[in-house]
Amino acid sequence: MTDVTAMTATQIAGLVATGAASAVEVTQAHLDRIAAVDGRVNAFLHVDTEGALAVARDIDARRAAGEELGPLAGVPVAVKDVLTTKGVPTTVGSKILEGWRPPYDSTIVERLRAAGTVMLGKTNMDEFAMGSSTEYSAYGPSRNPWDTDRIPGGSGGGSAAALAAFEAPLAIGSDTGGSIRQPGAVTGTVGAKPTYGGTSRYGLVAFSSSLDTPGPCARTVLDAALLHAAIGGHDPRDSTSIPAPVPDVVAAAKIGATGDLSGVRLGIVTEFGGEGAEPGVMATFREAVDTLTKLGAEIVEISCPHFRYALPAYYLIAPSECSSNLARFDGVRFGLRTGDDGNRSLEEVMSLTREAGFGPEVKRRIMLGTYALSSGYYDAYYGQAQKVRTLITRDFTAAFERVDALISPTTPFVAFPLGARTSDPYQMYLADLFTIPSNLYGGPGISVPCGLSEGLPVGLQVMAPTMADDRMYRVAAALESAVGTLTPPTM
Structure with a gap:
């Protein structure tokens, strides 16, 4: 049998559907691949060998009984450890939930099971999804298969690294400020953030409830679209879920793959014109823009003046929501409990548990958020940030009256060396400079590989209006048809 780990999810599904390969053979091949390479990559926190088989x-x-199965039946998938999985450890990359086995599945996982995918295990991540490099995981950093001395992005670096290392053909991530798209960009894979509310947050351990969005990760645009279609749609258990069907993202990806973008207007955000970005990244992006033009797209400059305030607004809104959401981790109901020797008050036990259980970045954001929400500062910080969020939404609305989608580099720089930015939080936060605006707006965004800079992957981001996720898939698939996919030389 051909090496199935090198195949796309679409190809694997075809083999399983025709009986050319069994789901067991496919799953075992990926489990063997994980055993062979994950010691170098650290993409997985838990591998569920018995459950997968x-x-x-x-x-x-x-299939043998003649049952009609879905388009992804038998395809392995890796799941970011931010989603609850019944009976399977869910740590969110934190010591405070070490060993916790949830009693229920998240909606995303339920839908993965219903689609017939095979969950290989849970992937590494920055603790509570707070980070841009996966270096803030309590279980050690994941490494980029392109260069294992470099980061695979974050917070969902484990999912992206698993794809780039051919440990899984599909993966699930979550995107609060770029945590799907940014790892996709720096690992040469595809990462899509759906419209906020287009995928369910039920069972997603909350970081920032008005921003968190689960979504698909893959090695091709079509594979990402198929996974998006499988997990998306309304969920009555999520109060923020949109009661509308998912746009036909699969059809859009197939149309885009023909390489025809005639009649499509794409806007380049003036404010993302290269300030703070590596010259090599901008050069590769401009080459990709030329390619899109050759495919028939019309390119126009679009000013979104308030995008420059997105980063500071985000780092008030997200920490504020995290400080509320993480209050539930108190050492009483579940997870770690430290200092309960019978001689301490409940408040002391809570304090000791949080001190031992939370890492430095989580503590930093909790303190930022608590301060921003405190009496006398709420209006000056959190309230002002929400006003900026409104202005950013208006920028998007005005832009989409002129163009079908916006494009930009996904990240200002290629994958940086491990340890290069951990001592400077602001430099770390800049990794999400181009991705944060669409989270504040709530619209969809996708990162697709567009070339290399210094031998490392560069991603192009496509941002579309809310509930127009199909537009981004069409553009991304068209670019992919011209540029091709990327394969790490070291794996």
Whole structure:
């Protein structure tokens, strides 16, 4: 049998559907790949070998019985450890939840199971999704398969690294300020943030509830679209879920793959004109813009004047919401409990538990958020940030009256060396400079590989209006058809 770990999810699904390969064979091949390379990559926090093979056997039995299966049946998937999985450890990259096995599945995981995918395990991440490099994981950093001395992005670096290392053909991430798109960009993979509310947050351990968005990660645009279609749609258990069907992202990806963008107007954000970005990244982006023009797209400059305030606004809104959401981790109801020797008050036990359980970046953001929400400062900080968020939304609305989608580099720089930015939080935060605006707006965004700079991947970001996720898939697939996919030389 051909090495299935080198195949796309679409190709694997075809093999399983025709019986050319069994789901068990496919799953075992990926488990073997994980065993062979994950010691160097650290993409996985937990590998569910027995559970994966049991699901694979069930898929094979159902196919043999003539049951009609979905388009992703038998395809392995890696799940970011921010989503609850019944009976399977969910740590959110934190010591405070070490060993916790949830009693229920998140909606995303339920839908993955219903689609017939095979969950290989849970992937590494920055603790509570707070970070841009996966170096803030309590279980050690993941490494970029392009250069294992460099970061794979964050917070979902484990999912992106698993894809780039061919440990899984599909993965799930979550995107609060760029945590799907930024790892996709620096690992040469595809990462899509759906419209906020287009995928369910039920069972997603909350960081910032008005921003968190689960979404698909893959090695091709079509694979990402198929995964998006499988996990998306309304969920009555999520009060922020949009009661509308997912746009036909799969059809859009297939149309885009023809390489025809005639009649599509794309806006380049003037405010993302290169300030703070590496020259090599901007040069590769401009080459990709030329390619889009050759495919028929019309390129126009669009000013979004308030985008320059997105980073400071985000770092008031997100920490404020995190300081509220993480109050539930108190050492009483679940997870770690420290200092309970019978001689301490409940408040002391809570304090000791949080001191031991939370890492430095989580503590930093909790303190920032608590300060921003405190009496006398709420209006000056959190309130003002929400006003800026409104202005950014207006920028997007005005832009989409003139163009179908906006494009930019996904990140200002390629993957940086491990340890290069951990001592300077602001430099770390700049990794999400181009991705944060669409989170504040709530619209969809996708990162697709567009070339290399200094031998490392560069991503192009496509941002679309809310509930127009299909537009970004069409543009991304068209670029992919011209540029191709990227493969790490070291793996």
